[in-house]
Amino acid sequence: MQLKLTKSGQVYLPNCIRKDINLEPGDNIYIFVDNKAIILAKEACEKENQCILSNRGTLHIPVEIRRICKITSEMKFKAILNIEDRRIVLSKGYSETKG
Incomplete structure (x- = not known):
């Protein structure tokens, strides 16, 4: 799945994620x-910043x-879910390939 950073540094997490x-x-x-890679986790990690998920499903990347x-x-990311660890991995430089 592809996610896009807004001009204000926010990313929208779709409802399915x-x-x-x-x-x-x-x-x-x-x-x-x-x-x-940027890791978004619901559980606290050793070294982290913290933000709050908005009602619209957006969060601000510090x-x-x-x-x-x-x-x-407006950079695009590839979003990979790790459901077991309740994490989202955002890898930058995502480009769609047709195949």
Whole structure:
């Protein structure tokens, strides 16, 4: 699945993703970087930033994370769900391939 960062640094998590890992508006989402990928987790991790999932399903990627990962506005990500760990992995530089 492809997700896009907005100009204001937000990413919209579609309802199907939120349901799969049991995210509700107001939930704390922990954000950290692992091997140049952004990890969004419902459970607290050792080193993380934190944000709150909005009623519309958006969350703000902190500026320091965007700087570390060299993320620009409107960048597209490949989103991979890890349902067991209740995490979403966002890999930057996603481009669709036809095949």
